[in-house]
Amino acid sequence: GAGVSQSPRYKVAKRGQDVALRCDPISGHVSLFWYQQALGQGPEFLTYFQNEAQLDKSGLPSDRFFAERPEGSVSTLKIQRTQQEDSAVYLCASSLLNWRGRLAGSNEQFFGPGTRLTVL
Amino acid sequence: GDSVTQMEGPVTLSEEAFLTINCTYTATGYPSLFWYVQYPGEGLQLLLKATKADDKGSNKGFEATYRKETTSFHLEKGSVQVSDSAVYFCALPRDAGGTSYGKLTFGQGTILTVHP
Numbered sequence: 001g002a003g004v005s006q007s008p009r010y011k012v013a014k015r016g017q018d019v020a021l022r023c024d025p026i027s028g029h030v031s032l033f034w035y036q037q038a039l040g041q042g043p044e045f046l047t048y049f050q051n052e053a054q055l056d057k058s059g060l061p062s063d064r065f066f067a068e069r070p071e072g073s074v075s076t077l078k079i080q081r082t083q084q085e086d087s088a089v090y091l092c093a094s095s096l097l098n099w100r101g102r103l104a105g106s107n108e109q110f111f112g113p114g115t116r117l118t119v120l
Numbered sequence: 121g122d123s124v125t126q127m128e129g130p131v132t133l134s135e136e137a138f139l140t141i142n143c144t145y146t147a148t149g150y151p152s153l154f155w156y157v158q159y160p161g162e163g164l165q166l167l168l169k170a171t172k173a174d175d176k177g178s179n180k181g182f183e184a185t186y187r188k189e190t191t192s193f194h195l196e197k198g199s200v201q202v203s204d205s206a207v208y209f210c211a212l213p214r215d216a217g218g219t220s221y222g223k224l225t226f227g228q229g230t231i232l233t234v235h236p
Contacts, residue, residue, distance in 0.1 A: 003163075004163070031222070033223060033224075035224075040228070040229070041228055041229070042124075042209050042211075042226030042227050042228050042229050043164070043209075043224070043226050044226075045214070045223045045224065045225070048223055056223065091163070091164065093164075095222065108166050108169075109166075109222065109224065111156075111163040111164035111165070112163050113161075113162060113163040114163060
């Protein structure tokens with residue numbers, strides 16, 4: 001079956017532009033995560049959705065970052081007034097887990113290929 | 121807070137050499153531990169996992185044993201292949217105020233290059 005897909009795969013933006021990054025999770029997956037991966041680093045958590053509810057946005061670096069998942073499937077990460085330090089790969093992951101799941105901590109997250117954002 | 125430390129890279133080996141990538145962690149309790157792999161141009165994939173102390177995860181010839189006494193989860197493979205060239209990440213789920221839904225904290229990654 002289809003895995004997690006993300007679009008666009010590459011995005012170049014001028015400083016100050018707004019960008020929107022899309023994630024299509026695996027059908028039926030309850031949980032959706034966004035991570036930011038800077039060059040040469042491991043991914044860093046940004047935000048988490050259970051269905052359409054954003055339960056954790058503690059990793060969003062500033063109020064310029066906004067994420068939504070209005071129908072509990074597709075999610076969009078929006079970055080307003082992009083800055084050079086926003087340049088990174090943005091990863092989306094989904095899993096079957098919900099926050100009351102007994103498999104908490106052991107359920108697998110399936111990752112998309114990422115969107116590489118370059119801010120000039 | 122919870123954290124993961126991986127050995128510095130990159131690691132360059134010849135085909136059929138033995139591989140060890142060190143990973144140590146700091147965490148409350150005994151979380152599950154994971155190794156993810158990122159092949160060139162592809163997304164992160166779960167390579168193996170261990171859900172409790174003394175468990176050994178294994179996949180594709182790779183192994184890692186969850187050792188609580190040394191808080192380690194080192195990745196090993198007895199004979200690497202060129203196709204193993206990738207970036208390897210150690211990870212653990214990070215508890216969020218008591219509601220652990222599995223958001224991950226990753227090590228910085230280790231680049232492995234295997235030459236024929």
